[in-house]
Amino acid sequence: MRRFLRPAIVIPAVALLLFAGGVIYAYTRGLDSGAVDENEQVLAEAGVYPGSTEVGRSSETFSGAESAVPVPKGVVTTVAYAPPDGTDQLEIVNHYVGRLRPEWSPEIERSLAGAAGTTTERSYRVTFTRGEQCLILGTAGMVADLAQPVYTLSAYGREGASC
Numbered sequence: 001m002r003r004f005l006r007p008a009i010v011i012p013a014v015a016l017l018l019f020a021g022g023v024i025y026a027y028t029r030g031l032d033s034g035a036v037d038e039n040e041q042v043l044a045e046a047g048v049y050p051g052s053t054e055v056g057r058s059s060e061t062f063s064g065a066e067s068a069v070p071v072p073k074g075v076v077t078t079v080a081y082a083p084p085d086g087t088d089q090l091e092i093v094n095h096y097v098g099r100l101r102p103e104w105s106p107e108i109e110r111s112l113a114g115a116a117g118t119t120t121e122r123s124y125r126v127t128f129t130r131g132e133q134c135l136i137l138g139t140a141g142m143v144a145d146l147a148q149p150v151y152t153l154s155a156y157g158r159e160g161a162s163c
Contacts, residue, residue, distance in 0.1 A: 035075035042133055042155040043077060046100065049081065049095050050084075054080070056078075057079045058078055059076065059078075060078075074159060075156060078153070078155075082148050083150075090124075106126050109126070110123070125139075129162075133155070134156050134163035135155050136153070136155075137153055138151065
């Protein structure tokens with residue numbers, strides 16, 4: 001039983017369940033295809049860190065009322081990428097900050113040590129804003145004890161003063 005509770009198995013399994021839940025939710029509730037298209041355009045403009053491979057993509061709707069945690073209203077599209085071997089998270093952060101500035105305004109945050117799993121290394125969350133659009137870069141999947149390190153980009157339309 002302990003073998004199945006290892007972070008290398010549990011974390012990808014949870015990610016897969018969340019992805020499947022998002023697909024089912026989108027199917028039963030219906031996604032705003034215009035918002036998905038806009039998110040996809042933002043993600044295409046942001047690009048991919050050189051040598052990275054896409055490992056997952058989903059779009060989900062949120063009203064903000066379904067959860068106790070603060071989530072954006074509307075549609076969020078998230079893509080997970082596996083960076084090339086040996087790439088550290090700061091290289092990815094610097095790539096996107098350099099690529100997206102000055103059109104996008106970045107706000108860089110660090111996670112609490114140990115929040116991403118068994119490691120004490122901190123991850124990054126970079127919130128980029130441009131007009132009514134938000135783009136989030138997350139590197140928690142690069143410091144977690146995963147079989148394959150990943151970083152994520154999430155795009156959504158801003159409703160209100162902040163992303």
